[in-house]
Amino acid sequence: MDNTKVYKMSFAGVYPHYINKVEKKGRTKEEADAVICWLTGYSQQQLQQQIDDxxxxxxxxxxxxxxxxxxxxxxxxxxxxxxxxxxxxxxQKIRYMDKLIDELAKGKAMDKILRK
Incomplete structure (x- = not known):
């Protein structure tokens, strides 16, 4: 399968969908950011820079x-x-991020999502 289109998608374009998904289920942007930062190693500032870029x-x-x-x-x-x-x-990395956001939206506890 050719995933080139997915790879070229802007993270800034996908990110609002993640936030919308978790907020509709009563979770917060801060929790979504924490999950993304946990997976990638980005700091909050670095994450925002990736979005801005x-x-x-x-x-x-x-x-x-x-x-x-x-x-x-x-x-x-x-x-x-x-x-x-x-x-x-x-x-796989993209789907890891999707899965973590999905778990957050489904109400899973943060310590379980972050695999502690």
């Missing part, structure tokens, strides 16, 4: 300080695919 999802993950060592503990189905079985490394 309108970088692609590909660049967002390429420039991420460090994927969290527990990211491999993120399992389950998102968009019909098991995240742990996705072979394309970049697509």
């Amino acid at each position: 309108k970088c692609s999802l590909e660049a967002f993950f390429a420039e991420a300080p460090q994927l969290h060592p527990n990211a491999s503990k993120i399992t389950g189905v998102i968009c019909g695919y098991r995240v742990e079985d996705i072979e394309d490394e970049l697509m």
Whole structure:
């Protein structure tokens, strides 16, 4: 499958959808940011800079300080695919982020989402 279109999507374009999704379910932007920062290693300021720069999802993950060592503990189905079985490394990272936002929106406790 050609994922080039997804990789070229702007993180700034996807981000408001994440925030909208969690806020509709009673969670906060701050919680969503915490989850994204946990996964990517970005600080809050660095995350905001990525949004301001309108970088692609590909660049967002390429420039991420460090994927969290527990990211491999993120399992389950998102968009019909098991995240742990996705072979394309970049697509797996994108789906990890989708899965974390999904768990947040579903009311899962932060310590469970952050795989502590």
